[in-house]
Amino acid sequence: MRIARALTTALLTAGALSAGAGAAVADDPTPSPAKSGDAAGPTKAGTGFRDATAIEQGRKATAEASAGDYLYWVFPADAGRRATVRARVTLPDAGARHGSSTWRLDVYDGLRRRQPCMYGMQTRGAAKEAATVELSCTLRTVRSWAEPWDNDPLPGSYYIRLTVGDLPEEDLGLPVRAEIEATSADAGGAYAVDGSLAAPLVPGSSTGAKEAGKDSAPKQAAALGEPDGGWASGWWSDRWIWTVAGGLLGALAAVGGHSLTRGSGRPSRVPPAA
Numbered sequence: 634m635r636i637a638r639a640l641t642t643a644l645l646t647a648g649a650l651s652a653g654a655g656a657a658v659a660d661d662p663t664p665s666p667a668k669s670g671d672a673a674g675p676t677k678a679g680t681g682f683r684d685a686t687a688i689e690q691g692r693k694a695t696a697e698a699s700a701g702d703y704l705y706w707v708f709p710a711d712a713g714r715r716a717t718v719r720a721r722v723t724l725p726d727a728g729a730r731h732g733s734s735t736w737r738l739d740v741y742d743g744l745r746r747r748q749p750c751m752y753g754m755q756t757r758g759a760a761k762e763a764a765t766v767e768l769s770c771t772l773r774t775v776r777s778w779a780e781p782w783d784n785d786p787l788p789g790s791y792y793i794r795l796t797v798g799d800l801p802e803e804d805l806g807l808p809v810r811a812e813i814e815a816t817s818a819d820a821g822g823a824y825a826v827d828g829s830l831a832a833p834l835v836p837g838s839s840t841g842a843k844e845a846g847k848d849s850a851p852k853q854a855a856a857l858g859e860p861d862g863g864w865a866s867g868w869w870s871d872r873w874i875w876t877v878a879g880g881l882l883g884a885l886a887a888v889g890g891h892s893l894t895r896g897s898g899r900p901s902r903v904p905p906a907a
Contacts, residue, residue, distance in 0.1 A: 743834025
């Protein structure tokens, strides 16, 4: 009975810790992405890394451009999030085109390292008669810290580049319309790591830039799409809950095993001490 009560107490404790985990996650500074359609997104795109247009997760951005242009956007991605970028290109009228085309979607991190896609159609061809072409790229989970030689995604700015890779020369300059949307999902504590960066990988986050102009740092961070509520510290994840719960269960199991093996006291067949 004592063992049963101990196990019941352990299960109730684990349930309470899980409920506390939900509350802690709700209080975590990591922002939730905005819902699509909440507000109109940007209606232009940059032409390079330096003038990339900042967008918010969950809100579509559009841009009118010409075939052959390089279009750039930038969005923030925090630790523990798995980002997905989707692009839709509306092509010119089929009668104005001279052949098929191939479009490409690339994503770069704050160090301008091209990040591979876990899955999605990063490159897709469009037939001459096609009206639109859609692309997508799901990145690996952003880690709070990694070794310098690793190519793991880290918290900070992520740049989107959309361009056409192959099309007839006569079609260069034809008008196209691009739609971009970046979203992310919480990957959970299974992807958490120890350690965190001193600062997210955003332009102007270096020590020299901060010393040169402290007043301009908040404005620059906001312009680059810093998450609402700031960046997550990186130390918290739900694996702490399961670690504590596992430790409690292990301790209770040890107490139960000791109670079973100890018995009720001195056996009756053993004579009392003189």
